Amino acid sequence: MAGIGDQGPRIAWRGASRYNTAIAMTNEHLSHRMHSVPGGSDPSVSDLLSVAIDAAYLAGRRTLAYFNTRLPVEIKADHTPVTQADREAEQVIRTCIARTFPDHAILGEEGGKTEGNPDYRWIIDPIDGTKSFICGMPLYGVLIGVEIRGKPSVGVVYMPALDEMVVAATGMGCRWNGRPARVSSLSRLEDSALMVSSITSAIARSDAFENLAGKTRIQRTWGDCYGYVLVATGRAEVMLDSAIKPWDIAPMLPIIQEAGGQFSDWSGEPTIWGKDAVATNGQLHEPVLQILKAEKPRQ
Secondary structure (H helix, E strand, O other): OOOOOOOOOOHHHOOOOOOOOHHHHHHHHHHHOOOOOOOOOOOOHHHHHHHHHHHHHHHHHHHHOOOOOOOOOEEOOOOOEEOHHHHHHHHHHHHHHHHHOOOEEEEEOOOEEEOOEEEEEEEEEEEEOHHHHHOOOOOOEEEEEEEEOOEEEEEEEEEOOOOEEEEEEOOOEEEEOOEEOOOOOOOOHHHOEEEEOOHHHHHHHEOHHHHHHOOOOEEEOOOOHHHHHHHHOOOOOEEEEOOOOHHHHOOHHHHHHHOOOEEEOOOOOOOOOOOOEEEEOOOOHHHHHHHHHOOOEOO
């Protein structure tokens, strides 16, 4: 477990006051902290994780400057909302990455592709759950994933309004606000808690959600990134997304796997590049997949 929460400054776990001058603090840290992790052509997983943690925290603090301020909302070509907070948070992340790893490739929801070393690709969502953010609901997060030679290897989720951070890296375990994170040990589907990002979208797709809901104990729409956080920290057993983009789930594969669970698309492939996603505590993955694979499409 050494290397997660034990080395270098982990500012997200120091309990900083949630609503202090977020923009000023972000700028100060960008100016003074981004050279603390050595770069180079072949950085360690620990180096990548260190930058990802700081970048997610700083971007999250930037979003808090706009949270519950009724800022203007734009609708993108894909009919999803975006705000100035999304764009500024992504720029914070890109600046953090570029100052330490200027040759790395980046894929961001708002900024698109930045070409670079294909061995290291950062995939970022500055605000996952923009609709929640716009409505003043705290269940939104900053997502950063890093692929090393095509394999998702580093993941960070920071929930700024809740001040919760879950991080993981391949072979280094998973931590939740500095403490070891582990999935639940429940082995019966009927005892489990099912999370979903959108019930309406899931129902519109097929009968899979209804069939799964009928076999679980509790169902909630504490979805988007927070559903995966709940699974990784043992507070829920199943998280379902019926339609996703890679930046929506980029950190989730290493986080769920390092916490002892399983992450895949609905066909069972462990990938962040599928059209859908499911995370479980591991013990329930096969019975959940059986239901998902047997779905009867509605569209």
